[in-house]
Amino acid sequence: MFQSASLPLDLSRTDFDALEPKLRTELLAAQREVIEKKPFSVLVVIAGVDGAGKNDAIARLHEWLDVRYVTCNAYDEETEEERGRPDLWRYWRDLPALGETSIVVSSWYNEPLRCFVQGEIGEAEFERRLARINRFEGLLASENVLVLKFWFSLTPETQKRRLKGLGRKDRARRILAEWADITHAPGAQAAFERAALATSTPAAPWIVIPSDDARARDLALGRCVEMAVRRRLEAAPSDPLALPAVVARIERRSAVEAVDLSSRLSKHRYRTELDRLQGELARLVDRKAFRDRSLVVAFEGNDAAGKGGAIRRVIRPLDPRRYRVHRIAAPTEEEHAHPWLWRFWNRLPRRGHSAIFDRSWYGRVLVERIEGFCSEAEWARAYNEINEFEAELTDAGAIVVKFWLAISRQEQLARFKEREETPYKQFKITDEDWRNRLKWDQYAEAAGDMVDRTSTSFAPWHLVAAEDKRFARVEVLRRLVEQLEAAL
Template identity: 45%
Template sequence: MIFQSAELGQSLSRDAFDALEPALREELLDLQFALQEARVPLVLLIAGVPGSGRGTTVEKLLHWIDARGAAVHAARTPVEVERERPLFYRYWQRVPGRGRMAIVLGGWVRDALDARATGRLTDADWERRLRRVCEFEQLLHHDGVRFVKTWLHLSETAQRAELLRRVEDPAERWRVSLEDWAGAGRYGLLRDTAAEFIQRTSTPGASWRIVEAADPRHRVVAVATHLRDTMREALGEPPRPRGEPDTPAPSATNVLSRLDLTSRLKRKAYRSALDYWRGRLRLLIHLMEQERHSLVLTFEGSDAAGKGGAIRRLTDAIDPRAYDIHAIAAPTPEEADHPWLWRFWRRLPRRGRVVIFDRSWYGRVLVERVEGFAHRDEWQRAWAEIRSFEEQLDEAGAIVLKFWLQIDPDEQLARFEAREKTGYKRYKLTDEDWRNREKWDAYVAASCDMIERTSWPHAPWVLVESNDKLWARVKVVRSTCAHLADRLGIDPSCLPGYDEEQENTPPLS
C-alpha cells in the first residue's frame, strides 16, 4: 500500500523546527527570485484527505516566500461559464506565466476523486479522466512548467481526531464542512481511489510525493523541502536553443495535388447558391443553439487563399452577437509566457456560440515547424496534443470543423500583385508572405502531413479548391451546413425550405 510510509507517526519537535526554519525560508526566497529571473513557471499542487492541513500549509508557505509572485487557486464548484466549456478550461486559466508560481489546492485532483468516489464517473469515464490529467500535466511540463505535486495523508484514526479537534476549537471550527465529514465517512473508498490516481498520474516531471500530515511542523517542512528541491533542479537545467527549420519535400501525388483547382462557379449560380446555403446555415445555427452545442471553425490555407472572404460570407448568416472571430498571429508577450495551447483554450466558446479561428493551433505543425520556431520534438509531440485538445472539445459538446483553402503558386502571385496595387488591400501583404513563397514546397509537405494526421470524424478537414473565390465561399458555407446537420442528427430534407436542385449542385460538401 503506497500510504504505509505516511502512517509511521513522523513528527518534528518545536526546537528542531525552529532550527530549520530560518535557513529554509531564506533559501526558498532566493530560489523563488532566481526562478523569476530565469522565467521558469512552477505549479505547486497540494491535495489530500479532508483534515490533512492543506490550507494551513499554504498559509505558512505564503509567509515564507514572496506572496506577490504566487497565485493561490482553491478547488470550488465551477461557475456557469466554466461548465459550458471543456472540463480543463478552468484549469488552463490558472496556468502560471513564466517566472510565476501557481499554488493549486485540490484542483483537477479533487474533482476527479470526488466524482469517482460518489459514482459520477463510470469505469470508462475514470480511465478517460486519468488520461486527460496526464496529458494536461505532460503538455505543461514539456512547455517548461515545473510541478511540485504533494499528497497530504492521514490515517483514518488521525483524520477523525483532527476533524474533532477542529470542531472543538472555536477558531478552527469554520474549517470543517459537511463535505469533510462526508469524505471521512468514505475514507476507505477515497484512500483506494487516491492510491490509484497517484500511481497512474505520476509521470516524468510530474511525480507525486506523499507526506505524512498528522504533525503540522513535519508537514510544512516536508512540503517546503519538496518545493525547494524542485526549484533547485529547475534552475540547474540549461536553456534550450532555438529549433532548426524543417523543410520537407512533398510527394509528387498528395492530398492537395489531387484537388481540381480549375473548379469554378458563374456569378449568377454563386449568388443563388450562397443565398440558399446561408439560409440553411441560419436555421442550423438556431437548432445548434437549442441543442446547447457550440461550433468551432478553423481556417488554414495558403497565403492569399481567401480565408477572410470565406469567413465574411459565413458570418453574414450568423447573428453578430453569437460569434467571435480570432485572427491568430505571432503570440503576444503574455501568450508567449504560457504553454503554447494556452491562448487557444482561453478563446473557446460557451455552449450555443460560434468561434472562428483565422489561423489556429495548427501553426505549431506548419509555420513553427517550417521556420524553426519549434523544436522537432515539440512539433512532433503536437500531433498527440492537438488530438487530445480536439477530443476534449468534442466531449464538451463542441462541433468542430476545419477548412484548408488551397490555391496554386500562379494564383497566389496574381493575388499578391493585385494587393500591392490596391490601397485598401495593401496592408494584407507583408514581407513574410513573400518569404513564405520561397518555401512553397516545404509548406505543402507540412500541410499534407498535418491533414493526413489530424483529420478524424469528430473534427474533419474540408479541402477547398480556392483558385476561384466564388466556388470556395459556397463550398465553405455548404460544408458547414452538412457537418452541422450530421452532428445534430438532422435529415436536411426534413428542414423547411429544402431545395433538391441546390442540394445536388456542385460544389458538394
C-alpha cells in the first residue's frame, strides 16, 4: 500500500516560500470558522516511523493555527492515575470540545502495534483490538469529532540514514527509542498496513505523509488538515469525508505514471524467455500444491496497453478445462440489481482452477469513479470493500495477482492510429476510447489512488511497463510465475 509515498519529490525553499502563505491563510480561515460556528471538534492523530519529524511537523501546525484553541496531548507510559482505569480513559478525558482542535501523539494505536510487532499478541487479538479502536472512532465520528489520522512515512533509504542520526542523540529517552525499535523492526510496515486496512474507515481515514522532505511534509499535512476541515464545514453531516488521496503530497504524483517505460526486449530474448516462463507456469499449476489453491489474475491498464495480448500469452500453457477468461464490461441489468461485487463473486474459480479477468472489479474505482457511474460515497468505500474481498479470496487459498499495464500518452496515440488503419483491428477502437483519452490525467490519478489503497501484502499490484509489448508480456509472465512460486 501507499506506493506513491515512496516516489521522490523535491520541493525547493523557494517553492515552499511561495506555497506557505496561501496555505496558512486558508488553514487559519478554516480553523476560525470551526471556532466560531462550533459544528465539530478536530482530532489530529500523529503517528509514523521514528525519525520522520513528527515533532517538527506538530511545531509547524502550532505556528500556523490559532493556538488558543489547540491542545497537544502526548501519551507516555500510563501514570498511576491512568493505570487504574480503562485503557481509553486518558484519551476520553482529553477529547477536544466543539470548536477546538486536539493533536494526539502516541495514540491508542501505539500499544496494539507494539504488542503485535514484538509478538506479544497474535493476529486474532490484534484484529480484536483494532475492531475496538474502530468502534471508539466510529463513536467519536458520530458525535461530531472530525478524526484525522496521519502516518509519517520514510523511504527505506532515508529511514536508515535517520536512524543512524538518532543513534547519536540521547537514546536514553527510553520510550522514544523503543518506539524507534518498533517502527523500524521487521514486520512494522506490514503491521501498520494491516492496521490501516482495518481502521481506514470513511469516518476516520488514515492519510500517509511522505516525510523524506521536511518542507513537503509540513505543507502536505497542513493542506490535508485544511481540506478535511473545509470539506466537513461544507458537507452535510451524513456525507463521507472522502479525502481525495490516501497519500498526501503537495504535488500529486501517481504511482502508475512513475513507471519507467524505457525497458525493451529483443525478439530473440523474447522467444527464449516466453518459452521458458510458459513452461514454468504450466509446471506450477500442475503441482499437487495447486490442487488446494486457485488463481485469480486481474488485468487493468491504459486503453491499448496490450492486456489482450498479455492474457493470450498467459493462458497458452494452461489446460482449457481449468481456466476461464472473463471480459468485464458494463454490468447487465440483473447484475445491476445486486450488490456491485456480486458479479465477481459469481465468477470465482474453484480449487485447482484459474480465472483471468480482462478488466475487473477495479472498474469501480476507475471508470465508474471518473464517469460518475457511482457516487463519491460509493467509490470512496469501494477501496475497503475490494481489500476485504481480496482478503476473503486469499484466506480461502486463492492466489490473487494484479497487473497494471502502463504506456505513455504518445504510444497510446500511435496504437490508436494503427488500429484505425488496420482493417482487422478496427473493431478494437471506438469513439469511447478517444473520449477516455481526453481524461488521461483523471485516469492516472484514479489509478494512482487505486494502487496506493489496494496494493496489499496479500494481493500486491504489479506495475508493468508496456511501452514495448514484448517486454510487457515476458514481465507479466515472470511476475506471475514468481508470485505463484512464492505462494505454493
